[in-house]
Amino acid sequence: MRLGYEIEADWVLLRTCNFRCGYCAILPEDLGGKISVYASPREWLEAFNATGKSWLLHITGGEPSIYPDFVELCEHLTRNHYLSINTNFSNPSLDNLCENVDAARVHFINAALHYEERVKTSVDMFVRRALKFNERNFNLLISSVMTPAVARIFGELQAAFEAHGLFVIPKVMRGWYAGKLYPDSYTRSEKTLIRGHVDRARQRYAAVLARMAEPPTINMFRDERFLRGIPDYRGSLCASGSKFVEIEPNGDVFRCGSGQMLGNVLKKSIRLLSHAQRCDTSYCPYFCEKYTSPPFAIAQARPKSHSRTYSIAGLVRRTISK
Secondary structure: OOOOOOEEEEEEOOOOOOOOOOOOOOOHHHHOOOOOOOOOHHHHHHHHHHOOOOEEEEEEOOOHHHOOOHHHHHHHHOOOOEEEEEEOOOOOHHHHHHHHOOHHHEEEEEEEOOHHHHOOOOHHHHHHHHHHHHHOOOOEEEEEEOOHHHHHHHHHHHHHHHOOOOOEEEEOOOEEEOOEEEOOOOOHHHHHHHHHHHHHHHHHOHHHHHHOOOOOOOOHHHHHHHHHOOEEOOOOEEOEOOOEEEEOOOOEEEOOOOOOEEEEOOOOOOOOOOOOEEOOOOOOHHHHHHHEEOOOOOOEEOOOOOOOOOOHHHHHHOOOOO
């Protein structure tokens, strides 16, 4: 697949979710909030078309598959643009998406297992859905956030998925969980386990990665680098605002988590930056690594205090669900 996009967006379609993961940074009242629909699928398509650019839209949440007319929205957007999707893979709308959306226009789908929530519903359904997406040639990545509880049973979990020809990519936790700060709080054995399974994931997903024109922006195949600490990108030249933006549910466009507003896509008022600027905040390390210049070179591991500078707007919007 060759991707012809000019700008990428981390589009928080909604913050509502049907899961309640202990490591989620979204406030409980937002997770249980009413879904607001600000435009029809056709209006969203017209709004992105009006920018005159081809987009790679990373649709995330909350849980995007519970959004009203989600499949129709994806059908419309993939006419002229590309998608990547972050989902807990729980909603039946995904079966319709699999059947009705062109896989060649979807760069990847991150199907997040969220095991401790998933066992309350159906792991078997997750597996059946994954097999269906693979049959239709979607670039499907199956991931699991590595809580200590998941790490203890990860070998057994991996074996169960491998029996179906599937492989779970371990995803390093970032932030506070059960009173401890991660990734700092991983034990040596947990780090060894994560490194081993990430290395195997690169091998098992080799055919999928070869089919993709570029690595997935949510590049969990390099997650072992976070075990040394989450980089601090402040001071690095970053193309956010010119080649990458964050979009809110109502269409508001921000440079990233800095709070620098660049207009509203639905109001057709976007004013992108003309060049890279120095990073002055933190957003998501996957996007930060992709758009810092040169990538990975300037950022240093954050010290043990993990001190950060956030704008209030950035804090309100930020999630670790990606």
